[in-house]
Amino acid sequence: MNYELTAREGDLIQLVGLTHKHFIFILKSGDEFHSHRGIVKHDDLIGKTWGKQVFSHTGAPFFLLQPSLADILNDLPRSTQILYPKDIGYILIQMGVTSGQTVMEAGTGSGSMTTALATAVGENGKVISYERNAEFQRLAQKNLERLGLASRVTFKLGDIADGFDITDADAFFLDVQNPFDYIEQVRNALKPGGFFCTLVPTFNQVEKVLNGLRKTQFAFVEVCELLLRYYKTNPSRIRPADRMVAHTGFLIFARKMEETTDPRGAQLAQEIIGIEDEI
Amino acid sequence: MNYELTAREGDLIQLVGLTHKHFIFILKSGDEFHSHRGIVKHDDLIGKTWGKQVFSHTGAPFFLLQPSLADILNDLPRSTQILYPKDIGYILIQMGVTSGQTVMEAGTGSGSMTTALATAVGENGKVISYERNAEFQRLAQKNLERLGLASRVTFKLGDIADGFDITDADAFFLDVQNPFDYIEQVRNALKPGGFFCTLVPTFNQVEKVLNGLRKTQFAFVEVCELLLRYYKTNPSRIRPADRMVAHTGFLIFARKMEETTDPRGAQLAQEIIGIEDEI
Amino acid sequence: MNYELTAREGDLIQLVGLTHKHFIFILKSGDEFHSHRGIVKHDDLIGKTWGKQVFSHTGAPFFLLQPSLADILNDLPRSTQILYPKDIGYILIQMGVTSGQTVMEAGTGSGSMTTALATAVGENGKVISYERNAEFQRLAQKNLERLGLASRVTFKLGDIADGFDITDADAFFLDVQNPFDYIEQVRNALKPGGFFCTLVPTFNQVEKVLNGLRKTQFAFVEVCELLLRYYKTNPSRIRPADRMVAHTGFLIFARKMEETTDPRGAQLAQEIIGIEDEI
């Protein structure tokens, strides 16, 4: 990323026009940006200070900005269901994803979580991302390349029912329709103590995932959801927005624990698996 | 961070005992961990596989784990109000905090956001954190040192009413009781297009911050809050938890825009400042 | 209301057609119901069992139903902002509105709360409803007449700044844009211990109402809001609806207390006015 005060060739930039219309693309000398509000030459943007207004050949105004990760994720060309920044931010924190780690994901989808993971593990980290749909994978790869993050990602094509050839992942984000069918495989891919997360839209899926996690000795199971409520920003009429996104999905977190044979530890094992909740 | 399968000297580890009691500390050969559930020798933990149970001299069981960032933040010795992982995760994503950036914060408090920022900017990034209470600062410094993150942080002591000697911060998190008094100073510290965020508990503060942001030409103002709802995890009785944290704070985001003199851009400038919302 | 099993002349009925289109009207022998889905003769509905399907002359199907109060309120011809059943139900319960009472309201608006109040006070109760816009009042009157509730309501036209000629209302629902300007007048209209409620959309209004209530010795002040979240009803894919109404308004409740001169009661008076919350 460019931390200078001005836009440079090769930068990923965002133009924001009237009615909050925005466009994210890479600056390349000689290229032109075309929209129904007119043309802007890339060379007129290169060297310009961030946060300035620029104008198309028809006089339409745009602000020149660097997109945030949230902007990029919201704008990602997509073939599949999207992940929301509110969920992504929380998943990264809860799974403790940080620079230098090896983290896994299935499926890749359009690559929005791949992008977030690749950003979080940094230059020395590694993301291994599985997808069984070749077309989805191609789009995700293109998305990651455009963002300069592809080198951190190993894209794998195939059916995860067969398992994974990794056994020491720090964290695994499982984003498929039937996550409950692959709990065993994910467990084998994680290092001891490793973090598991899945996001499912329906209660029926939550039920099946919980049963699967319990059967395979995952511990510290948490089910939660995040609700994001916007407020109108006129200071003399502050109030919640009239409508909101009411549901993206239920988040389920867990950690891989080693089985306990020592009888002294049986109660603790039950407790962290969540069995004491039933009483 | 240690990405091996076993605990090593110098690692930050977490022991989890019965009734979800947990303890985070650094492993040091020769040391002992003392709790009312007995003693565990550090040397008995070094070399042990993550996710295993260990036992104190009285036979009390503990699981040996690496703490996630969320675990660490929840456990941070604190002198001030805490920030919740749900808010921290969203702030990092929305402000686009990523490796290599220079980001700022005031006040430091106990260092929980400092920890999150230092983690996100990575080894090549920089966090500049202001605090006017020397005691708070000392605790935060100690917290960051323990986590091995202190080298990424410049701690500054003083009154931020005097402004900052930086003018190109990528992002600024303002966490003080009266953020509305420092909007101008923060604006000067940010690079063009830079991200602003503050978190305030009351509506009255939201009102004042919104007025301040509008006066100083901040744009893309968003006010929101995140609600985290937990669910009980017994698969045959899935339901939301009976009680929840109903409020941590309102998040206010904005970006620094350059003033517009070109009349063609006046409408867009008003729009992104949010003035069209009033009608 | 008709508690027989079949529809009778004079009944308020509801026809529900495809895509949840519904129509509420009164049955009158000789009349015809016209919609773009064809014609249904009222005489074909009279004597029909509730819950049955009927067909228009073009063969379009409709279910014949008695509308609930919620159906009626949602369908009320309206000139103003609507009140939601979730809020109305809670207001009635919290203000203890029950049969035989004298309750007041300002402004009448389209008469949705008037309808709910007139229903709750029953045949021996009385609703006194103020409105300063004659056109709104006329519509509300028509709405109440259609529902057979007009005899329970005294409609008054005028500016409530001048106060009210009642001094013993059991409850007062104040539904105007600037409720904070009429707290004193409402206090004078209420009997000792009487219930006050207002609903305002913005925080700024809440602030002003709270200041007004405190100045006039109202007690047991409560501010709250109700969020109604729908779930999808396919039993194999149960999940919250994707979007929801995120805000209708903040509800503010209070009760009229008599001033205390006895010094032994000063602390209790402060407590129920809510002043101890400030510390």
Added chain:
Amino acid sequence: MNYELTAREGDLIQLVGLTHKHFIFILKSGDEFHSHRGIVKHDDLIGKTWGKQVFSHTGAPFFLLQPSLADILNDLPRSTQILYPKDIGYILIQMGVTSGQTVMEAGTGSGSMTTALATAVGENGKVISYERNAEFQRLAQKNLERLGLASRVTFKLGDIADGFDITDADAFFLDVQNPFDYIEQVRNALKPGGFFCTLVPTFNQVEKVLNGLRKTQFAFVEVCELLLRYYKTNPSRIRPADRMVAHTGFLIFARKMEETTDPRGAQLAQEIIGIEDEI
């Protein structure tokens, strides 16, 4: 209920003391109210204006009030899980419970919904309430008697698996642990078009109820929940309360429809049963 300005013998009254301690009882000449804050003679309360302070023999202050329905419900001596006013208010509105109706309920529990229903159907209405636990029923009966509402209620003891001897109830509130086992019986007790409601705490129960409703041709099925969020009332520090009740139960509403044999109505029948949601 007494709509005078002063308390009279036989009135149900509420005394509110310091720290929001409150007591609901019936005034009876010669009786005494005892609490650890001293004694108040009923004769000192009879004839007193509502909203006034009174003092115990030790000088402890109390406010004299008429309790609202919500106050009464919150205070009801209980042997079972409570129903919250927020849910009760919405249920009454959604089921269209109004004066003169015949409504049913199972189980009676402590009689909180019985109280609300008896209040809503008025003097000419009727509540038929089933309970299989004789002890619960006795407490509920006592509660209703104290409130002067017992004459509107027929209490029945027995197992509802055997069905009901009523076939034309306007509405039925089913409040038992396994409501899905009695859908058929409830259907037979309702008049055509009649309203059904149940409240269940877990998703697993929602699933079973939805399956039961679909099998028995109930229509207009709605699943929802109400969240009540309180705000702190200090006007210079307005903010949501720190914690809240996050879950009371899922409300499920439906209406009894007659089966359709006419093929022209098949699509509409499917639509209102909710089957089109599945696609």
